[in-house]
Amino acid sequence: MSQELFVINNVWMMVSIFLVFVMHLGFATLESGLARSKNTVNILFKNSMMPPIGLLMYALWGFSLMYPGADFAGKVFGFSGWGINLPEGGETSSYNAGYTFWTDFLFQGMFAATCATIVSGAVAERIKLATFLVFSVVFVGLCYPIVGMWKWGGGFLNTLSTPFYDFAGSTIVHSVGGWGALAGILLLGPRIGKYVNGKIKPIPGHSIPMATIGVFILWLGWFGFNGGSVLSAAPGAVSRVLVMTSLAAAAGAVGGCLFSYLLFKTGDFTMVLNGILAGLVGITAGADQMGVVDSVIIGLVAGSLVVVAVTVFDKLKVDDPVGALSVHLVCGIWGTLAVGFFGNLAGTPQLISQLIGIGAVGGFTFAFAFVLWWVLKMTMGLRVSEREEMEGLDIHEHKMHAYPDINSPGYEMSMPEKEEVLEADLPKRAPITA
Amino acid sequence: MSQELFVINNVWMMVSIFLVFVMHLGFATLESGLARSKNTVNILFKNSMMPPIGLLMYALWGFSLMYPGADFAGKVFGFSGWGINLPEGGETSSYNAGYTFWTDFLFQGMFAATCATIVSGAVAERIKLATFLVFSVVFVGLCYPIVGMWKWGGGFLNTLSTPFYDFAGSTIVHSVGGWGALAGILLLGPRIGKYVNGKIKPIPGHSIPMATIGVFILWLGWFGFNGGSVLSAAPGAVSRVLVMTSLAAAAGAVGGCLFSYLLFKTGDFTMVLNGILAGLVGITAGADQMGVVDSVIIGLVAGSLVVVAVTVFDKLKVDDPVGALSVHLVCGIWGTLAVGFFGNLAGTPQLISQLIGIGAVGGFTFAFAFVLWWVLKMTMGLRVSEREEMEGLDIHEHKMHAYPDINSPGYEMSMPEKEEVLEADLPKRAPITA
Amino acid sequence: MSQELFVINNVWMMVSIFLVFVMHLGFATLESGLARSKNTVNILFKNSMMPPIGLLMYALWGFSLMYPGADFAGKVFGFSGWGINLPEGGETSSYNAGYTFWTDFLFQGMFAATCATIVSGAVAERIKLATFLVFSVVFVGLCYPIVGMWKWGGGFLNTLSTPFYDFAGSTIVHSVGGWGALAGILLLGPRIGKYVNGKIKPIPGHSIPMATIGVFILWLGWFGFNGGSVLSAAPGAVSRVLVMTSLAAAAGAVGGCLFSYLLFKTGDFTMVLNGILAGLVGITAGADQMGVVDSVIIGLVAGSLVVVAVTVFDKLKVDDPVGALSVHLVCGIWGTLAVGFFGNLAGTPQLISQLIGIGAVGGFTFAFAFVLWWVLKMTMGLRVSEREEMEGLDIHEHKMHAYPDINSPGYEMSMPEKEEVLEADLPKRAPITA
Amino acid sequence: MKISVKPDAKLMKKIEAIIRTSKFEEVYEALAEIGIPFMSTYDVKGFGLEHGSSQVYRGTSYNVGFIPRTKIELIATDDQVDPVVSTILKIATTGKVGDGKIFIMDLEEVIRIRTGEIGEMAL
Amino acid sequence: MKISVKPDAKLMKKIEAIIRTSKFEEVYEALAEIGIPFMSTYDVKGFGLEHGSSQVYRGTSYNVGFIPRTKIELIATDDQVDPVVSTILKIATTGKVGDGKIFIMDLEEVIRIRTGEIGEMAL
Amino acid sequence: MKISVKPDAKLMKKIEAIIRTSKFEEVYEALAEIGIPFMSTYDVKGFGLEHGSSQVYRGTSYNVGFIPRTKIELIATDDQVDPVVSTILKIATTGKVGDGKIFIMDLEEVIRIRTGEIGEMAL
C-alpha cells in the first residue's frame, strides 16, 4: 500500500464528506419546499440543527458506540469510550488504507445526521420544536449508532452465517430514519385539515422549485453517500457504484413518471421527484453488487412503489407531509430485499439474512422511537396548539416569517408592541379634532 | 503509467462528473427563473427528466453510437452494439489511463443530457410536454451521438488534414443544442403576447434570484465540463483550463455589463448573467489552447456578442425565452471560430477546418431537428392550446402550481370536484333560510 | 516528492478552488435573502460581479502584489510585475509540491474576491452601484493584496520573532472585509427607517430560505477555504482541519441558538445561521492548530459573541443589513485571538503577535477603506437618493424587479412608454362615444 | 348598447365582511349551505384593536401592526342580507378582539358579464 | 380645512367589475380608447358557478374552489357609466360560465389628493 | 337572529383612499393620532395619469403601465369624515401627478362580528 494511494483514497473520502454534507442542504430545501410557507422557518431551523446535533453527538459518544473497534464490540452493543481521541497513527495509513481517523469520523458523522433529517420532514408542520430537537439528540446519539454497530461496527448482523448485506444503508440509515418517522407520525396524528370527514385533502407544499433543487442536490449527494461507502477510491468499484446509482435514479424518475401518469392521467411532477429519490434509496443497499440491468429494474420498481406507497399511506391516514415514509422506509426495505433478488449476492440464504436484518433493525428502531416519542409526549408534549398549527409554526415558535416582505409594503412598519388586547384594555377613542 | 496515477485521474474524472451533473441543476434553476411562474413546474419537469433520459438513452445505445471504438467507427456513422457492456479490463488502466469504463460512460452520459437541456429552455412556455420528451429521447439518442462521433468518436471531422478542433464542445454540445432549439422555435412560433403589432413586448422571468443561482452553478459545473475534458488529472493542463475558463467567464461578465450599459444606459443584470455564460461557452472550444490574454478577449467578445444577439433575435421575432440561442448557438460558433484566431492552433488552415466543422454539424443537426420537430408537429402536435398557454402550462399539463400557497389563505380548501359547468347544469338556488 | 503526490495535491487544491468559488454563491444567496425584495437584483448584481472583478484584478496585478516572491517581497510592500506570467516550470512540482502556478493563482484569486463580497452585504440597500463597483476594484486590487502580503506573501507579520498566525484568514480575509465594511457603513449612514426616534426598527430580509441556502453553501465552501489552506492534500492535516472546521460550525450553531434563546426567549433562526458562520470565521485562524475541545469552545464562544455583536451594533446605530460586521469582523478578531489562547501555539508571545497583526491589519485597512469611501463620496457620491432607496434600488439602478410576476397578472402588459407626466402634458379627455 | 340604470333597482345590497383568514373556509361552506356560494375574496391587512403578534428579527422584537384578514365581497338581494349576516356572525365570531366587521351598502345595479342580464337576474 | 360633502354631488358612480384575469389587458386598452385609462385593479379569488380547475398533488386530486379574477375599480361620472359598461361587456364576455359581474354604486364624493379638487374635477 | 337594517342608520361613511405605497406608514400614524387607527388596507395597481417607470429586460425597455398603490378602507361616522380626509390630504399630498384619490360612499350598516353590535357602536 503506497502512501500515494492512501492520500488519494483520503482525498476521495473527503470529497464524499462534502457530498454527504450537501445532502443536508438537499433535505432542507426538499422538506421546506414541500411544506407550507407558514412553517418554512421551522423546518429550516430543524434541518440546520441536524448537522450540528449529529456531529456533536457523534463526537461525544456516538462514534464510539457505532464503531467501537474489535476489542469493544459486542454482538448487540459495544462502546469504546467517550469523545473522539486520535488513536496512535490515526493520521496515517496504519489507521486504515482508505482514510485517516478524522476523515472516518467526519464521513460517519455526516451520515448519522441524515437519519434524523429524514424524521424531520415526516413530522413537519405540527411538532414542537424543542421536542423534536430532544428526540434528534437521543435518536442520533443512541438508536442510530447502536443499530449501525450491528452491521457496520461488526455486530450480529455482520456475523450471520450469510451476513446481512447493506452497502450504504438502505436499512441502516434510510429505514432507521423511516421507522423513527413512522413512530412519530402515529403518536402525533395528521395535520389539521388533512383528513376531513373521511376525505383526503391534499396540502400542497409552498415551493416546487425549492423541492426540485432539493432533489437534484440529494442526487448529487448520493454520489458521495454511495461512492464514499466503498471506503476507498478503488477506480472500478467506485465508478461502478456511481453508474448504478445514477441508473437507478434515472429509472426511478421514469418509473414514477410513467406509473403516476397511468394512475392519475397527469404529469404529476412530485412523483418524478419522489421517483428519483426512491431509485436512489433502492439502490443504496446493493449499489456495489448490481449490474446495469439490475440497477434499472431496482430503480423502476422503486419509482413505481413510491407512487403506490404515497397513495396507500394517505388512505391509511398516515400523514407524512414530505413522503419520507414512502421514499426512505418503503424503498429502503425494497432496496434491502433487492440484494437477495438481484446481483452478485442473490439467493435464498441472502434473502433470509436480509429479512432478518430488516426485521431486527425495524423492530428495535420502531420500539425505541415509539417509547422515546411517547415519553416526550408525556413530558414536553409532542404537538403545538391548534392555534399555532393554524397560524403557522414560524410565527409562534420563531416569531418570524419566511418571506416577510412579499407584497407587504406596510410590513416594515413597527409599532408600540402590544400583546393580545383584553376587553378591559380597549382604548377610549381619542377625541377627533378637525 | 502507475496505478496511483490511474486512481488519481479517475478521482478527478469522477469529480468532473459531479460538476457536469450539477449543470443540470444550473439549467433547471436558470430556465425556470427566466420563465413565468405559471410555467415553472413544466420547466422543472423537463429539466428533471433530462438526466434520466440522457443517461438511459446513452446506456441503451448512445454510448456505442458516439464512441464505437476504432473497429466500429466510420467516417460519419459507427455503432458497436446495444447497451453498455464492461469490456475486458474496463475497470483498470488498460481501458484508459485516465478513467475506468464506468467513469467514461457516466461522464459522457452527463454531457449528452446537457444538449437536450439547452433546447428545453428555448422552446419553453408553449411546447407540449409529451412532444418535448419524445424529441429529447430521439435527439439525445440519435442526433447528438452521431454528430459527436464525427469528432470525439474518431469520425471525419477528426481526420481532416487539419483536424477540426473542439476541446469540450462549443460546437459538439452547445451549438448542437442551439441548432435543435432554433429548429424548434421556428416551427413553434413565439409566445402569445411577445410580438404584438410589430412591437416587442418583453416577458420577464419570474425569479431573478433563481436565475442567478443557475448561473453560478453553471460556472461551477463548467469547471468539470472543461476541466474534465482533459480526460486526466494532468496538473498543468487541467489547472490551466480552469484558469482560462474562469477568466473568460469573468471577462464575459464585464463585457455583458459594460456593453449593455453603453446600449441601454442601465445595469441590465440579465446581461451580466448572459455574459458569464457567453464567456463560458466561448472558451469551451479552445480552453486548453489559449493563453491569459486570449481568454480574456474571447470572453469580452462573447459577453458583448450575446447582448447583440439577444437584441437581434428579438428583432427577428425569434422568441427564445431564456436566450439559449444567443448563449449556446452564437457564442458556441464564436468560440469554435476563436480557435482559428487565437491560441496555439491559430491560423488559416485551422480556421477553415473550424468552418467546416461548424457547417457540417450545423447543417446536419438543424436538418435533423427540423424534420424531427416537423414530424412531431404533424403527429403529436407541438404547441399547447391558446388557453393552456394563457393560463399556464403548470395547471394544464401538471394540474399543479409552482408556488401554491403564497398569499393564498383559502388555498387548502378542497371542494367537491367539478368540471367546467355547462349552462344546463347550473344549480337552482337553494332556498334561503334565515 | 513523487509526481503522483503532486498530481493528488493539485487535484485537492482544484477541489478547494471549486469550494471557495461556491462561497460566492453562498454570499449571493445569504445577502440577497437578508435584504428586501426591492433591492434583490442590486445585491445579486454586486455579488455576481465580485468573482469577475476579483479574478481580473488579481490577474492584472493583484497576484504579483500579494505573492511577489522572495526576490520582490518587502516588509510592507512588494511587487513582481504586471499580469500573470507562467514561470519556468510553473506547471510542474518544481513550482510547488502542492499545486501548479495556475492552481495557485485561481485559488488565491477566488479568496481575494470573497473579501469584497463581505463588504457588499454590509453596505447593501443604499449604496450606489457604480460607487460600490469602483470601491471593490480598488479594495481587491490594492488593499487586500498589500495586507495579504504582510503575512502570506512573507511580509513583516510573518517575520515577527513569534510570527503572527492566521491559518486561512480570520484576519487577512474576514476582518479585512469587515473593516472595509465598517468604514463604508460609517460614511453611508443607516438605511431610512432603521432607526426612528431613537428606536431600532428591524428590517427583515425577504427570504429566509434563500439565506439558509446561503449558509449551507458557505459551510460547504469553508471546507475548501480552510481545507485548501493546507496547500496540499496531506491526509492528516487536511482531514483534521475539516473536522475542526465542522465542529466549530456545529458549536457555533448551538451557541447562537441557546444564547439567543436565553436572551430573546424565542428560537431566533437568524441567530442559528449567524452562529454557524461565526463558528466558521472563528476557527479559520487556527483550524490546523486546534484540538476537538478547542474547536468546540471557539465555536460556542463565536456563536454567542455574534448574538451580542448584532445587538450592540444595532444599539450603536451601525446599520449592517446582513450582520457582516458581527460575523466577519468581530468573530474574525475572536478567531485570531483564540490562536493565542487555545491549541498548539497558545501562549503570551503568540497572543501579542496576534494583537499586533489585528492592530496592523485593522488600522491600515480601516484607514485605506475610509479614505477610499470618502473620496468616492466626494466624487461619485455614496448613496442613492431617498426616493431610490424608498422605491428600491432594483427599479432605479436596474429598471428591473427580482420577482416580476408574483401576483401580477397585468404585469406583462406593455404600454407606450412615458416618463413622468408634467402638469402641462396632461391629456385632454377623449370624447366618450357610447 | 344601453344599460338602463334604474333608480328603483335598490333591491340589491353589497355585503363586505372582514374576517379572520382562518375562518374563511368555514364561512364559505356555511354560506354555500344556505345557497350563497357566490363571492369574491381577497386578502387585506387589518388594523384594529388587535395588533399583529410581535416578531423578533436578529434580537430586536417588533410589531408589524397589522393582522392578515380575508375580505369577502358579496352581492345579495335585500332579503338575503339577513341570513347572510347571521350566518357570518354564527361562524366567524370567536368572541376575541379582532373578529372583524361586516359592512352593508346599497348597490345600484349589477350586471352579469356573460349574458348582460341585470339586476336580481344577474346574481 | 373643510371638505364640504355635498348631498347633491351624486353625479359620480363607482363601477366595480370582476373579470377574467386574462381579459384584463384588453379591457384596459378598450377603456383607454374611450378615454378612461384611470382605474385601480387588484386580484381576487372568485367563487361562482365556475369552479377552479381540479389539481393533483401526490396522487390525490382536489379542487381549490376559486378562480383567480381581476377586479377593476373605476370612478366615473353618470354619463360615462353606459359607455364603460358596454365596453366591458363587449370585451370581457366570452359566453362561458365565469365571465364575472359588474357592480355599480353611488359615490358621494371623490377628492384628488394631489390638488384637493373635488367632484368631477377630481377625476 | 334578526339584524334590523335601519334605513336611517345613514350616519356612517365608507372612505376609500388610494395613496402612494410609500406614504402609507405616515398616513397610518397620522390617522392613529387623531384617533382612527382602524382600517383595512391592501395593494392595488393604479392606472392614472402617472405611468409606471419604464423597465428594461434583456435590452428591450417596456412599461408595466401601472404603479403599485395602497388602498385604505375605513368606516367612519359622518363627523369623522372631515378630519380623516384632511389628515390624508395633509400627509399624502406630494403635489406630483399620481398622489391618488379619496372616495366617500354611503354605508348602510356596519356590524362588529365579535359582539354583533351594529351602527356607530360597532366602529
Ligand SMILES: Nc1ncnc2c1ncn2[C@@H]1O[C@H](COP(=O)(O)OP(=O)(O)O)[C@@H](O)[C@H]1O
Ligand atoms: N373602521 C374600520 N374600517 C375598516 N376596517 C375596520 C375598521 N375597524 C376595524 N376594521 C377591521 O376589522 C378588524 C378587526 O377589528 P378589531 O377592532 O381588531 O376587532 P373587533 O372588531 O373584534 O373589535 C381589523 O383588523 C380591521 O381589518
Ligand SMILES: Nc1ncnc2c1ncn2[C@@H]1O[C@H](COP(=O)(O)OP(=O)(O)O)[C@@H](O)[C@H]1O
Ligand atoms: N354574488 C356575488 N357577489 C360577488 N361576486 C360574485 C357574485 N357572484 C359571482 N361573483 C363573481 O363573479 C365571478 C363569475 O361568476 P360565475 O357565477 O362563475 O359566472 P357567471 O357570472 O358567468 O354566471 C365569480 O368567480 C365571482 O368572482
Ligand SMILES: Nc1ncnc2c1ncn2[C@@H]1O[C@H](COP(=O)(O)OP(=O)(O)O)[C@@H](O)[C@H]1O
Ligand atoms: N377614475 C378613477 N377610478 C379609480 N381609481 C382612479 C381613478 N383615477 C385615478 N385613480 C387612481 O389614482 C391614482 C393616481 O391618479 P393619477 O391620475 O395618476 O394622479 P393624480 O390623482 O395626481 O392626478 C391612479 O394610479 C389610480 O390608482
